[in-house]
Amino acid sequence: MRRIFCFGGISLPTKQRGEVFDPEAQTRRDTLGFNPGSFIMAGVICKHTKSFLETSVFSVRLYRCAKCDLVFRKENKSDSNPKKLYGKYYRKSRNEITVGRFRYGLEVVIKTFRFFRAYKVHALHPSARRVLDIGCGRGFMLYFLRKFWGIKKVVGTQISLEAYIFAKNKLRLSVYHEDLSKINLYDNYFDLVTIWHVLEHVVEPERYIAKIKSILKRKGKIIIEVPNYNSWSRKIAGEYWLGYDIIYHLSFFTPGTLIFLLKKYKFKILKTHTFSLEYSTFISAQSIVSRITKTDSLFFKWIQGEKIEANISMHILLMFFLLPFCLFGNLVLYYTHYGEVLLVVAEKP
Ligand SMILES: [Zn+2]
Numbered sequence: 001m002r003r004i005f006c007f008g009g010i011s012l013p014t015k016q017r018g019e020v021f022d023p024e025a026q027t028r029r030d031t032l033g034f035n036p037g038s039f040i041m042a043g044v045i046c047k048h049t050k051s052f053l054e055t056s057v058f059s060v061r062l063y064r065c066a067k068c069d070l071v072f073r074k075e076n077k078s079d080s081n082p083k084k085l086y087g088k089y090y091r092k093s094r095n096e097i098t099v100g101r102f103r104y105g106l107e108v109v110i111k112t113f114r115f116f117r118a119y120k121v122h123a124l125h126p127s128a129r130r131v132l133d134i135g136c137g138r139g140f141m142l143y144f145l146r147k148f149w150g151i152k153k154v155v156g157t158q159i160s161l162e163a164y165i166f167a168k169n170k171l172r173l174s175v176y177h178e179d180l181s182k183i184n185l186y187d188n189y190f191d192l193v194t195i196w197h198v199l200e201h202v203v204e205p206e207r208y209i210a211k212i213k214s215i216l217k218r219k220g221k222i223i224i225e226v227p228n229y230n231s232w233s234r235k236i237a238g239e240y241w242l243g244y245d246i247i248y249h250l251s252f253f254t255p256g257t258l259i260f261l262l263k264k265y266k267f268k269i270l271k272t273h274t275f276s277l278e279y280s281t282f283i284s285a286q287s288i289v290s291r292i293t294k295t296d297s298l299f300f301k302w303i304q305g306e307k308i309e310a311n312i313s314m315h316i317l318l319m320f321f322l323l324p325f326c327l328f329g330n331l332v333l334y335y336t337h338y339g340e341v342l343l344v345v346a347e348k349p
Pocket residue numbers: 046047048049065066067068069070
């Protein structure tokens with residue numbers, strides 16, 4: 001093993017050998033309500049070669065794999081160049097002090113959410129000493145883990161250039177400006193790998209799970225959060241569901257398909273729920289407002305600083321009217337399969 005990446009004096013854990021996949025065969029799944037067939041083997045990445053049309057989202061077709069049951073969109077040209085696709089995902093503020101995705105006042109709220117995310121991560125794995133956050137945003141969760149919980153080895157990945165520069169230079173974090181699949185990391189190194197709202201963006205999510213397994217220590221944990229394709233608001237809003245985010249999202253997980261994928265790699269499922277304080281209420285309310293007004297997430301675009309031609313006040317009013325109902329609905333669905341956002345905590349055997 002060698003350390004080959006070094007940014008500004010911050011060394012990153014790397015290895016030169018290729019990935020190692022679990023060669024053990026996986027038996028037929030029988031508890032998740034569908035039958036993917038006994039040919040699903042751990043270590044054999046499902047390429048979704050047999051699939052059927054699931055639905056269309058504004059003329060973009062989604063398919064369901066007949067083998068692994070995952071709902072997915074076929075990749076297009078821009079998906080194959082994620083550094084370009086996500087190049088402007090974060091942008092500098094006018095005063096060039098920070099980078100972000102939202103109007104300035106909201107960035108304070110996002111930072112607070114990142115503090116609570118760090119708190120949650122620490123609560124789920126208090127003894128973790130080496131933490132990797134895949135798609136780490138600007139790195140605030142890792143920063144808070146280091147600052148308030150004393151975790152010294154915090155590492156991130158970020159392909160959006162502005163966010164990567166911010167995490168590296170302003171927060172002094174160890175960050176790779178590369179896709180996880182292209183980074184050589186030590187096997188059996190991390191105590192904890194977190195991946196928040198990233199797995200749905202990647203071209204081959206199964207390859208990510210296999211790689212995460214190889215870099216985790218024995219009894220190491222993975223925390224995954226994604227939009228829940230089974231969500232109640234998708235059933236109401238249809239193609240207006242905010243979780244589709246069809247330009248960026250490629251895979252659409254349900255509790256069944258995500259747990260199946262983790263079990264294929266022998267992960268032990270420790271916890272699942274379908275609620276997120278940060279995302280659930282907002283996604284539900286925005287999806288319903290988009291459905292009522294037959295528009296494309298105008299409130300969400302407005303808070304991201306986009307200029308909106310239409311009168312936004314109606315959308316703001318509807319959002320604030322629906323938010324309490326959506327919060328209540330999502331809290332009721334916390335431990336069901338139908339909440340808005342899916343969180344799974346699993347352990348490597
Ligand atoms: Zn498949």
